[in-house]
Amino acid sequence: MKVKTRTRYAPSPTGFMHVGNLRSAIFEYLLARHDQGDFILRIEDTDQTRKVEGAVDFIYDTCRLCGLDFDEGPRNPGAYGPYTQSERLAIYQKYAHELVEKGHAYYCFCTSDRLDKLRQQADENKVAFQYDGHCKNLSIAEVEEKIKAGIPYVIRQKMPTTGVSVYEDLVYGKISVENRILEDQILLKSDGYPTYNFANVIDDHLMGITHVARGNEYVMSTPKYNLLYEAFGWEKPVYVHLPMVNGADGKKLSKRNGDASFMDLYKEGYLPAAIVNYLAMLGWSPATNDEIFTLDELVEIFDPRRISKAPAVFDLKKLQWFNAHYIKKLPLEALLEITVPHLQAAYDLSQKEENWVKELVSLYQNHISYGKEIASETALFFQDETDWDQECQAFMEEETIPKTLAVFTQYLEQISDWTVENIKQAINDTKEQAGVKGKLLFMPIRIQVSGQMHGPELPNTIHLLGKETVLKRLKSSKN
Ligand code: GLU
Numbered sequence: 255m256k257v258k259t260r261t262r263y264a265p266s267p268t269g270f271m272h273v274g275n276l277r278s279a280i281f282e283y284l285l286a287r288h289d290q291g292d293f294i295l296r297i298e299d300t301d302q303t304r305k306v307e308g309a310v311d312f313i314y315d316t317c318r319l320c321g322l323d324f325d326e327g328p329r330n331p332g333a334y335g336p337y338t339q340s341e342r343l344a345i346y347q348k349y350a351h352e353l354v355e356k357g358h359a360y361y362c363f364c365t366s367d368r369l370d371k372l373r374q375q376a377d378e379n380k381v382a383f384q385y386d387g388h389c390k391n392l393s394i395a396e397v398e399e400k401i402k403a404g405i406p407y408v409i410r411q412k413m414p415t416t417g418v419s420v421y422e423d424l425v426y427g428k429i430s431v432e433n434r435i436l437e438d439q440i441l442l443k444s445d446g447y448p449t450y451n452f453a454n455v456i457d458d459h460l461m462g463i464t465h466v467a468r469g470n471e472y473v474m475s476t477p478k479y480n481l482l483y484e485a486f487g488w489e490k491p492v493y494v495h496l497p498m499v500n501g502a503d504g505k506k507l508s509k510r511n512g513d514a515s516f517m518d519l520y521k522e523g524y525l526p527a528a529i530v531n532y533l534a535m536l537g538w539s540p541a542t543n544d545e546i547f548t549l550d551e552l553v554e555i556f557d558p559r560r561i562s563k564a565p566a567v568f569d570l571k572k573l574q575w576f577n578a579h580y581i582k583k584l585p586l587e588a589l590l591e592i593t594v595p596h597l598q599a600a601y602d603l604s605q606k607e608e609n610w611v612k613e614l615v616s617l618y619q620n621h622i623s624y625g626k627e628i629a630s631e632t633a634l635f636f637q638d639e640t641d642w643d644q645e646c647q648a649f650m651e652e653e654t655i656p657k658t659l660a661v662f663t664q665y666l667e668q669i670s671d672w673t674v675e676n677i678k679q680a681i682n683d684t685k686e687q688a689g690v691k692g693k694l695l696f697m698p699i700r701i702q703v704s705g706q707m708h709g710p711e712l713p714n715t716i717h718l719l720g721k722e723t724v725l726k727r728l729k730s731s732k733n
Contacts, residue, residue, distance in 0.1 A: 258462075259286055259290075261291065261463065263295055264468070267305055270306075270515060271515065274514075277499055288556045293325055294327060297327075297339065298453070300453055321530065321549045339457070343446055343448070346456055350409045352486075353441070358485035359411050361409060362409070364388055384435075407444060411441050411482065421477060421493065423476075424558055425470075429473060452482070455479045458491055469498065494561070507568065523596060523626045525577055527548065529573065530552075538562065540555050540560070577623050582620055593615050595625075596628055600636075601629070617714050640706075652694065652698070658694070658695065659728060665679075665680035666725060666728070669721070673717070674713045684699075703728065
């Protein structure tokens with residue numbers, strides 16, 4: 255019988271999710287769902303100093319917005335709970351002690367002073383610090399005596415000193431590490447909390463995780479985890495280490511720099527579906543050249559063997575391209591939701607009719623790539639004067655322009671019913687009367703009324719600006 259695929263998203267609750275973290279969650283979700291498997295949330299809060307109030311809500315909110323639903327997790331526990339590591343301390347302690355009994359781990363009573371000295375020595379010798387195994391060979395009697403005396407201890411993994419550990423990663427292929435460079439790492443800290451290095455193995459095994467997908471910073475420590483699986487006699491999972499997502503500067507995204515936070519993007523009017531689509535393409539590509547996919551379509555076509563080894567770069571411009579694509583397809587109500595709050599924040603809309611706002615937003619649907627951009631794009635509707643850049647100035651030198659504008663002004667003045675149709679008619683009449691067409695007809699009008707050479711449909715723009723403003727701008731001279 256085929257074992258059901260189970261993957262997990264295992265964030266530390268730091269209250270921040272940059273797009274790299276989210277991309278891991280997406281790949282883990284796709285891996286599970288493609289195989290009709292389970293996708294699990296596990297909260298890795300063993301580093302209590304990093305814990306942030308409300309962070310778990312934040313993780314749930316983000317994943318819900320992105321359509322990544324969990325089959326099991328702290329809020330919908332299944333048969334493998336608890337799903338929060340700080341609630342599993344007794345489990346880790348039991349297994350750590352079992353490992354000592356089996357001879358694969360040992361108690362270490364070294365003081366921080368001693369370890370600091372070792373670290374200092376390593377620094378001076380310019381070698382990487384590695385615990386020297388000082389407590390590895392304590393006798394049972396010595397250990398018992400120290401424990402009885404209340405001396406704090408950690409439990410360390412006993413690494414083999416010879417041989418090579420090899421495993422096959424689905425993305426990076428064969429990884430081999432010489433055992434002698436593996437440190438006797440701490441599994442259980444003196445406060446009874448496990449390290450990530452221990453908890454991840456215990457939990458992945460007990461939770462029935464079949465595919466461990468996580469950042470590639472764990473590629474080289476995975477041999478240590480495999481030794482733990484072997485020591486317990488457990489079956490190892492399939493490893494899918496994911497390439498890094500770097501910022502445009504080539505550096506790793508980080509919380510400290512506030513890099514590319516999902517929530518910040520969301521608040522600026524990026525659509526979760528577009529973000530998910532773009533992130534799925536960061537370090538993965540389908541077999542075709544298509545790029546636009548819904549989450550369900552991604553589930554259908556996802557193949558982890560197509561994950562690339564090369565670090566991916568988070569490119570805001572590319573995200574904007576995806577987002578613009580999704581914005582074009584939005585129904586008006588949804589478009590209003592991601593744009594109106596930004597208009598309100600930037601301008602006083604109290605004198606504007608609701609319909610005017612709707613018309614403005616619709617007019618810009620094909621011209622913005624994220625919600626907040628509506629504010630800068632529509633500034634010309636909220637300013638008294640327009641500014642011309644050099645290109646506009648240069649264009650307006652054209653000889654025929656004063657006549658064209660004079661004729662157009664006359665036709666506009668005659669309009670009694672201010673409709674888009676009548677404005678189109680005035681432009682057409684100007685074409686006949688002034689004997690100009692194409693660029694020489696539209697561009698002077700556009701520049702004169704909007705201060706820009708590009709923009710949405712001209713008659714609609716003029717309509718929204720209103721007769722009074724347009725006539726005032728037509729009559730004002732910039733030269
Ligand atoms: N808690 C780890 C982190 O946030 C997760 C690594 C993993 O997926 O195993 O980096």
